[in-house]
Amino acid sequence: MLHGIDVSAYQSSSYDTDGSSFVFIKATEGRSYVNPKLGAQTGRARDAGLVVGFYHFLWPGNVGAQAEYFVRHAPEQGGDILAVDWETTSEGTHASNADKDLFIRKVKDLRPRHQVMLYTNRDYWLNVDTTSYAGDGLWIADYVSAGKPRIQAKWRFHQYTSEPHDKNVADFADTAALRAWAQDG
Numbered sequence: 001m002l003h004g005i006d007v008s009a010y011q012s013s014s015y016d017t018d019g020s021s022f023v024f025i026k027a028t029e030g031r032s033y034v035n036p037k038l039g040a041q042t043g044r045a046r047d048a049g050l051v052v053g054f055y056h057f058l059w060p061g062n063v064g065a066q067a068e069y070f071v072r073h074a075p076e077q078g079g080d081i082l083a084v085d086w087e088t089t090s091e092g093t094h095a096s097n098a099d100k101d102l103f104i105r106k107v108k109d110l111r112p113r114h115q116v117m118l119y120t121n122r123d124y125w126l127n128v129d130t131t132s133y134a135g136d137g138l139w140i141a142d143y144v145s146a147g148k149p150r151i152q153a154k155w156r157f158h159q160y161t162s163e164p165h166d167k168n169v170a171d172f173a174d175t176a177a178l179r180a181w182a183q184d185g
Helices: 038-047 063-073 097-110 122-128 175-183
Strands: 002-007 022-029 051-057 081-085 115-121 138-141 157-161 167-170
Touching: 002 051, 022 038, 022 063, 022 081, 022 167, 038 051, 051 063, 051 175, 063 097, 081 097, 097 115, 115 122, 115 157, 122 138
Parallel strands: 002 022, 022 051, 051 081, 081 115, 115 138, 138 157
Antiparallel strands: 002 167, 157 167
């Protein structure tokens, strides 16, 4: 298993990269928010030689516009991974299954050379998701032992804790295999 983290504006731009093979960085949310630390956090990851992913926090509605907003603001480099964060919003709502699926497909249309995947938690995957559509891969949040999420589906990344920050593992033999997969979008 490879180790990595995910960061947002809540984390420093000089986050610790020791022992990490990858990082996911929050890029956007809805149609109006861009992570103010996006450039600095991306630079940190690239300087450390990590595989870089970007994610968008999905809100209900205007899915096409949200996808365009995401790809307009997420840096674009070969081998970057793109993900949609599908969970409950601060207003207690969530995008529909159709919205989630459409967002993934639209981002894939806009950036066809990139892997585009779904990030969601175990409860959503088991109890809210009705399509099991995760694009090019599933990134599952389940706070249990690293690499042992309590789901039956094939997953690529597992977020296993949020303490002291979001930590993840990736189901790849080594960093070269992760890079090859990321380049194969």
